[in-house]
Amino acid sequence: MVAAPPGPCFAVEGAGPDLIHFTLCSEGAAQAPEPRCFLPAPAKCYSLCVPATPSVPAARLHRRLQQSLRQGPFARCRLLGLLCYSSGRGAPAAVEKGFLIQDPQGGPETERALEDLLRSQGEQPPPPLGVYEAGERGELWQSLWALRRAGGRELLRRAQVVAAEEPPLHPAVSSLRSAAVFHCLEAARGVVEQCTSLIPEAKAVLDLVDKCPKHSKKGKFPVIVIEGLDATGKTTVTQSVKESLNALLLRSPPTCISSWRKTFDDEPTLIRRAFYALGNYIVASEIAKASTKSPVIVDRVEESYKRMENPTCKEVDASPSREEVLRTVLHLIKNHCGSL
Template identity: 65%
Template sequence: MLPRGLLPLLPPRSLSAMAAPPTGSSARSRLCFAVEGAGGSDLVCFTLGGSGEGPARDPEDDGRPRPRCFLPAPGRCYSLCLPAAASSVPAARLHRRLQQRLSGGQGPFGRCQVLALLSYRADGAQAAPEKGFLIQDPQGGPETERALEELLRAQGELAQLPPPALGVYEAGERGELWQCLWALRRAGGRELLRRARVLAAEEPPLHPAVPGLSHAAVFHSLEAARSVLKQCMSLIPEAKAVLDLVDKCPKNSKKGDFPVIVIEGLDATGKTTVTHSVKDSLNALLLRSPPACISQWRKTFDDEPTLIRRAFYALGNYIVASEIAKASTESPVIVDRFWHSTAAYAVATEISGKVHNLPPVHHEVYQWPEDLLKPDLVLLLTVSPEERIRRLQGRGLEKTEEETKLEANSLFRQKVEESYKRMENPGCQEVDASPSKEEVLRTVLHLIKKQCGSL
């Protein structure tokens, strides 16, 4: 018996586009899928051919290799995708709940490997990828499929959304791979939507998640972030409190005559020491992002999916901007993290794999929002990974999920740092924070004087 395998799930509206294997220009618009390997490995990409029957069968498909992301017998794989809805809070929360349940180690899922799955258009026309999961069951027992059906029905109902379709792959008589797509009914039972040939595909020039960054991770306007939290008001009580604070802030805040200097960097690069030293040296006011008025809700929003979490931190930047505008009329202002930090962590989190998967230099995602107060100077403190680990030991501070990931994953740290360095308008000026605090302070003050003049 040849193995059955994974099925990337598509919403019913996508089926008409896959009725037959595309040719010519339509081949470039194929719907493709990318499986994100564990530990930052490369993407495995594939697409869909026809049914293999009659005129829908493409002879060229027979020469394509089988995609290398399926378990051998007796293993079995499944997959699911949520329809692309970058601004849909219910869909984002459903994705998060499914991720937690699938990775929670309960029942048959405890033996499964869960990998991220993205769907995208080969020609890049799709604004944002559909997100989902590839579930690899090494034992291939039928209880995993039953558990998946029950989970999808229950979670879809909880989110007031149709249950995501469930996909299963099956091997054909000649070893080819077939996709079977099942629509689940809430009351029970399921309907086969289609069966299609699975074909290997080349990795796209840009990571499939890149087109969706500006819609669901890196917000470039106050209104874009505000609209997300507005959807959350009936689900997260704290969302209304945040919006009330935002709405009290002046729109398009402008800075005063005194300079505004932002200090950025990973944890344990010396930001606290440098910001306080510069504050004292310049007789400046020190501000932080997120601001104190919303910091009490960080834990609440850190537990939410990326879409909501990023909107919360983006709005925090706009609140800080109103504080900067007022303070910079009276004295220099030092800001401990600002928009660059929010954007760099978002990019590094959303883009899997290695540093080369990041959006290219000068991509729009690295551009400062037009409606956010712009600082005079942004300094990025850096230290070696070894020095960071030494400084972190014994701190005992409560860490966010991303800060914990930063310590454990050197690849993630590299992506955060590289994202920082690609920020533009304004860009970050890098400062080696490894020397003594006195030497680092002299370097920072020299750069401030050079950029901002005498204070």
């Protein structure tokens, strides 16, 4: 095992919870151990990565590659998640994400199919392809090839592959805050704006968001958010509370965009979460407006409620009978919201 150098390191996500870490050495390191994610001959391994930046093109490219690598000429291969990260001081920073492809048969057709796949993605230049091969003394080497769209390739580097020490934190930790977590309306809106030329429904979502008031203010009636796991009776309790209080029931995503859920659910995580984040802003506006006229019951948008004020949260045991759970919920509402 060698300490991680300042250059690029890699983490392979296997079937279990542990990551396999390796790095590249420009000088020969014959005594260094080989990472256990690489198969012995005649098997052969390949890798490809795309930038881990929170952008729509990179997210969609990663998704397309993932889908393509699970079918056709790659059906016999095993696909493992791969992170490329820098190992400077502090937490490691993930700079690229991609895949390690294990071909148990090691035939040349897999490498040709990978080159064709990368050239067909519309990227200029195509993502480079890493090819792993044993050296004369049994050591493992990575050859990184730049692919020309018209055909042919150029060697970018050749380095020995050796096992690396595990960093103190997961390589993706440093990029979690920017990967697909939106802390303001502008951040989520910016992602969906990038999709307007790719997803027709994106423009309609943005139009609805733009119609919402910039600052939502809750009315005098209480807003009650009911959260819970599936199959715990949450829907039944929600409906009963609505009828008991003569309240308005709202859901997230709101009705005005719920018909587009399937479209955005099929997109990468970055786009999907941006869609639901904007849905929360729309619901927050609906909650504020509705609470000026009657009590409001919200089925799962706790986040929308939090955007207006800090809520009081009470946990209710859902294991008793439906009637008893309803009595408990109504008792809590009256205690915290006064007479309705």
